[in-house]
Amino acid sequence: AQSVTQPDIHITVSEGASLELRCNYSYGATPYLFWYVQSPGQGLQLLLKYFSGDTLVQGIKGFEAEFKRSQSSFNLRKPSVHWSDAAEYFCAVVTGGGNKLTFGTGTQLKVEL
């Protein structure tokens, strides 16, 4: 079955430091991949998506992600983290009929000032 794994449940970084959040997927065909962010008590906001083409995808808020087929990964990166980036981040892949989104379990990001 198709799945998404986010190995890190919690990550803490200092403000200004670089960030990488890991996402691995299991899917036979070319995946359609997303990263969402959720602030406490809020809904989901789309950061970026990958459908095809250039494997380095730029998103909002200075985030980027790189699709690596050989590693089945779609890691999210940001060169310099801001305190306002503290939130929960979800990776998701489109699976099967009905274009269903399958989500990872999320990574909680804490930013130390």
Added chain:
Amino acid sequence: NAGVTQTPKFRVLKTGQSMTLLCAQDMNHEYMYWYRQDPGMGLRLIHYSVGEGTTAKGEVPDGYNVSRLKKQNFLLGLESAAPSQTSVYFCASSYQEFTRNGYTFGSGTRLTVV
């Protein structure tokens, strides 16, 4: 603003009570989805619909029913609420060709069953 609207935003139910969550979208999306979010488990698909009058089960359908009588609305029902259904519920919608504009999510409904 165009988008996905969920009502209500908050609700407290007693065990055994029933309720219906409403999701409405004004983007003429063909597909609609109901997810539940629980700590440490991400979002899990409950039911989805690929068109008016159609519904299908997702990953965690037990205890829920859905209906899509109109294209713009997708209702999620709990016939006899249980504490295990305490969760945050999100509705989403998309075009059949989702690459056109991805998915649009509602702001969520926080349900507590006591």
